[in-house]
Amino acid sequence: MTTPRGARGAVPRHDDRRRSFPQVAPREAPDGRFAATWWGNAWVEALEDTALDPARLARGKAYAGRGHVDAITVTPGRVVAYVHGSRPRPYRTEIRMRTLGDDGWERFLDEATARPDHIAALLDKDVPHALEAVTGLLPAPGDLVPDCSCPDDGYPCKHAAALCYQAARLLDEDPFVLFLMRGRGEQELLAELTRRNAALSAAETTAAAPPMPTVPARAVFAAAERSGLPLPPPLPAPDRPGRPAVFPPDPHAPDPLALDLLASEAAVRAHAFLTTGHDPVAALTPWQDAVRLAAAHPGSGLTASTRALYRDLSYALDRTPTDLARAVAAWRQGGAAGLAVLEDPWDPPAGPFDRARPALIAADFPAFRPWRNRLSTDSLQLRLGRDGLWYGYESDAGREDWWPRGAPDHDPVGALTDLLGR
Template identity: 90%
Template structure:
């Protein structure tokens, strides 16, 4: 049988659905739990809730702490490692689980791309709590099926328990390991998130205006024909926003396409501001404000390799995290410099509009909101009064203080909140 072989000297093909991890150093969370993240603890709870013998779990946890679990290999539906026991030869141990079906992945991708903070969290190796609702993503009791080459028929044996506890450490460090266990590789997921984010951005972008009639420069400057030319047309109306630059394809002999895009975007934005105000919008900005402005001028939410690098480099230069930058970018896109100030500054507004906001919300049949300084907070929605007199909407997962800017600011708190609720 003829088989196609890779060319001699060719780089090995990357398998996005198979990852191997060196021996993981054990570490318990400060509160005594073996995992530090909520999804890592969900994995541990699924193991412990289904275990038939707590003593085997305790021995398995001790094995994990003493480093008895060798390198771990993860493929869809399977986690495999050699675990050292009382005999010289280690045992081959594995944990099997169901992979997520196409409908489940559709639900996951829809939820992940619904809000920019979800995308930013995933890029920062965090899993938003709202993704917990995706059926079949997190393991349930009985969902993890252990198997081991040792003679112990416990469910699980101490070797399988040790592997489970160490796998929780992998999940803490990289949630994409959980997604691989459920059937999708990291690059595969990032590519699909990028595609959906680009489609969403394209759908929200207004249609381009028709091309403007032009006159060849040679004709316009020809003295023989100038007298016969019609008068110049009236200046075009100022656009609502600066235009987007052309797409710069990568070329080894040319500058970095992202740098070219940033330069062109910067020139368009500053020219637009000069036309409208006659002022330089950059001169008075702090380095952090300017970094946020630069990132906000770039389309997307940091999903492609170039924009992930941009977010990472800008955040690192100012001792911030990519999530800090993504949140600030959302605020800038919501209200510019004032929107960023609303995100970062709490202040005490004078009596007046703020005091009238709560009765107005109650009269509109909306839930009661807790006041604190210039903020009114509910379980998952929040309003912030800016110094410009506008109300800015924020959203968080229920009962979590993880607020992200959303919607458009407005002078009426009821209208702003209705916009968040889609009413």
């Protein structure tokens, strides 16, 4: 018997073209701007440039800042939310915009896959200006059409303005929300970028390296043995690791992006072993190798592929994604030595550690409390590594939630100065 669609027990199908975001917590904007990225500010400017009443914009910005905008739903061409006003019942508010046609998406995908740094930027939640220039992803003045159930006929009303400002915060955190507004979901775009990148890599490999004629190894060894001549010298090692194979998307196969990462890592290790006779990661523990893999992945846990990688690696080693994210920050700070500083407190001998506190006080830094190899205030910490370097850490005041920050330094004052960005 076929289970009716929507029947109890049926597995819901993921809709890549519909995303809902919980209410954004109110926050202050000291500089008066709601967006932190250039594309987020461009979104706001598109509405502000066509607004007929600056006073309504100001009230809408105040509404957004006070948390009057409920959960936001984004679908192609539409951003919808309920916005609380002066009446008990909230108003249904939406911003409409046109979606990109197939030609526009073709231009976007062609430009994105033409340069590897564009793909890396997108995975890291960044939008290169070149992609916007080619496709016109961002709205121009007049492209955003506000609508609201309130009786105010302003263009826009304060509720629509509030929704627009809050939507800019979503764009700051994830530019794939902008792509969804323009008509394509995140998974759909990532799959197409992966397919095109794989096809391009295969074409480059075929064009750059025509197949070489082959001889069975058994025949070569037999001929050398019969003639008493030495075997020919091995072929020279390539200058760089090879490109990974093509992994087309398949619903029953592992994630193509994860396979590409693992294949690239294997190629780098094989090339190092071939050229130096040494495997650079052979001495690592499974946990250290997992941290190294995650640290080599572009992004910082914000993309779908990165989140999946963190989840799978941490689950395999009985850790949490937060444990892995903290370890990745330590690895990016100082490699295996930085990871050891994160995880292994130790008792340093007298000398550099004892001289650190007077040096910090002389540089007008606050007094630090010592504990083993660590010097701490309520929100700053320096850790002395076994390699003689000082590593900076930060935490919210009053919480023992330390995260690696800044570059290590032989001088504790230098490490703290880098941590504070002075």
